[in-house]
Structure formats: structure tokens, C-alpha cells
Amino acid sequence: MTDQDRPQYQQLLARKVEVVNVGLEGFVKDLRDCGIDVVHVDWKPSAGGDPQMAALLAKLGV
Template sequence: MGEAQDEAMTGAQRLLSGPVAVVNVGLEGFAAELRQNGVEAIHVDWTPPAGGDPKMAAILSKLGV
């Protein structure tokens, strides 16, 4: 597939044409299984944003985080 054509594809189309590379947020087992399947995967060591304070998380979201 040509570069120019690739540029015109949407992000969803590029996903289907692969290869899939995954950012895993949450259950760690999913990332481990993906790696066992030879899929590039990076696991996010996630904790509730803003220390679990929903008010602060909402403000941060308005500030573009």
C-alpha cells in the first residue's frame, strides 16, 4: 500500500490493515496474553486519576488533560 494512500486512511482503517499495537489500561493479564501472542502491547500502571478525586479529575479534563 502506497504512502499517500495510507495517509488518506482513517485511524480505524489503519487498525484493520494492522499490525495491531495495544495500550492496555486496566487488567494486566490482557497485556500479558497479547505479548504471548506476539502482539506489541504496553501496560499502563493505572491508578484512579487525581488520586480518585472525581471533582479534581473533572477540572483536569476541562483543562485538557
């Protein structure tokens, strides 16, 4: 089996990690200090801050 044929989770260990950070901003500096590319999301609770509505929207792919 070639690397390309393996499921993505088996390829993760062989690939360069590139991160999207959602939440604590402090993690961004740590990753950059280790040479990891990272994009920080300027996150706010979705669905007007209603967790149940946010979960529903995420399930619907919104």
C-alpha cells in the same frame, strides 16, 4: 483513494496493532502470547480518586 488518504479507523484493520493496556494486568500476557506489542500502564486513579475532578482534568487535556 490510497490507504494513507483514508480515515485512521479504516486503516486500523490493515495495520499492526500495538497496545497500551490500562487496567486489568492479565490482558498483557494474553496479548504478548499472541505476539502483540503491549505496554502496561502502572495506573492509579487520578485527581486524588475524585472521578468528577478526573473527568474535568481529562477534558482539559491534563
